Amino acid sequence: MTVNILFAAKAERWDSYRTPLTAALRAAGIDFDLRTDFAPADVDYIVYAPNSTVQDFTPYTRLRAVLNLWAGVEDVVDNDTLHVPLARMVDHGLTQGMIEWVTGHVLRHHLEMDKHLFGQDGVWRTHVPPLAQDRPVTILGMGELGRACAATLAGLGFPVTGWGRTARTVPDVTTCHGANGLDAALSQAQILVLLLPDTPATANILSADTLAMLPRGAHILNPGRGTLIDDTDLLAALDSGHIARATLDVFRTEPLPANHPYWAHPKVTVTPHIASATRETSASRVIAENIRRGEAGEPFLNLVDRSLGY
Known part of the structure; x- marks a missing residue:
């Protein structure tokens, strides 16, 4: 038939x-x-x-x-x-694409590449970044994509913590779940990767209160969903210096309007929803x-x- x-x-x-x-x-x-x-x-x-x-x-x-x-x-x-x-x-294509985007931008932030890419001003800067083993990474969202990215980053030597609604087991990755687990996961994240789905429970999960839980100078990557971040609160945290930099691939309105503050902000990198196609x-x-x-x-x-x- x-x-x-x-x-x-x-x-x-x-x-x-x-x-x-x-x-x-x-x-x-x-x-x-x-x-x-x-x-x-x-x-x-x-x-x-x-x-x-x-x-x-x-x-x-x-x-x-x-x-x-x-x-x-x-x-x-x-x-x-x-x-x-x-x-x-x-x-496989979705998963591999996300692994490559997340790994590439985690390494970019970890190695502080932007200082050299955009700081060609004749100043010889000798600051050396730490090794991966001394740069904790937290991934919010331990579904298929989150687990794959966590395993890859752990394989590169990063201490990786994963958080989700339910407990997951990923070799070499510390996993947390529930509200108390979120506090612990954020408090040590020098680099935070958002890979949660868009649900009522995850809307604005990164707001003033949770941004304050991150260590000062943390970096944020969002290839998950635009609704995960309160944009006003993130911009304020960037302006205050509490958050060092953000690389964002997803937004509440796409394409991101040309007059949106993210485009002109010196601490924000916008990519056009290409992390996982x-x-x-x-x-x-x-x-x-x-x-x-x-x-x-x-x-x-x-x-x-x-x-x-x-």
């Missing part, structure tokens, strides 16, 4: 996904029809981007699952019309495997817990 798969995303995404997704579905041995224009009642699976035109799932009466193209599901998880399994995107070829294999599982009656991968929001 032919499986009808609706690709619901922006037109440019269809142009880039059509070929690799077709190849992945064929390789998985699925008899399929992949289109952008099915009648809703004929659709078995939706390959989905939350910014697509599909917002009401009610007409999709035989829908078996929604397979998100993004790691983030905050724009769809609370949709009251969605009553089938929702899978978020977890794939979906790669079409590897993501297509993940989608095809989930459809194969659905047709075989096997459990879907990477299912979202709707009660937690991720």
Whole structure:
């Protein structure tokens, strides 16, 4: 029996996904029809981007699952019309991209590279940064991406502490959880990496009170979600010198407006939401495997817990 798969995303995404997704579905041995224009009642699976035109799932009466193209599901998880399994995107390309961005910027901050990149003023500065073993790093968010980044940084010799809602075990990484664990995780973080999901519980988790828990001179990296940081409080902490520098990849409004204070702030580096992008070829294999599982009656991968929001 032919499986009808609706690709619901922006037109440019269809142009880039059509070929690799077709190849992945064929390789998985699925008899399929992949289109952008099915009648809703004929659709078995939706390959989905939350910014697509599909917002009401009610007409999709035989829908078996929604397979998100993004790691983030905050724009769809609370949709009251969605009553089938929702899978978020977890794939090698996303994970490896995040590892590379986080590792690169942690090393940049650790080695204080900006002093040399932007301080070419004829002054011979002989300050030597500490070794990695003396630069504690804390990662807030110990999901798939957080654990992968923590393991990589620990392998480079950084003392790494991870924090999340639930206890996790990662070799060579100190893990904390719960409110008391957050205090402990922040208090020793010379470099803080934010990799939490966007949920009501994580909104503004970095605000005046929690910023004050960080050691003076701490550096902040946010490749997670823009809502994790109270922007006004971070700017104040940067201006006071309590926070030395911030590198931010995600924002409440994207693209970041040209008049936003982050652009002109001398202690802020803006990157345009590039820390972890979906790669079409590897993501297509993940989608095809989930459809194969659905047709075989096997459990879907990477299912979202709707009660937690991720």
